Amino acid sequence: MRCNLNLDREKTRIKNLLNKQVRLKVNIGRNKYEYYNGIIEGMYDSVFTVSVNGIIKSFSYADLLTKNVLIKKSI
DSSP states (O other): OHHHHHHHHHHHHHHHHTTSEEEEEEEEETTEEEEEEEEEEEEOSSEEEEEETTEEEEEEHHHHHTTSEEEEEOO
16 A cells, blocks of 8 residues: 555656756666756656657656656656
């Protein structure tokens, strides 16, 4: 039950950032990170999509819960 509340909170957070410029920090393992600037374009049941320089990347809400993906609103 508690997991659903956290998941709903993350989905609401992404919904508020929909079509806005964001900065992502993606953990790719072994203390390595990739950084992206993009626009959140779509929301689906399990994933959301981000347009980065015309390339669509998808991330799951579970990535947000496990902190493998961190999102900040760009100024």
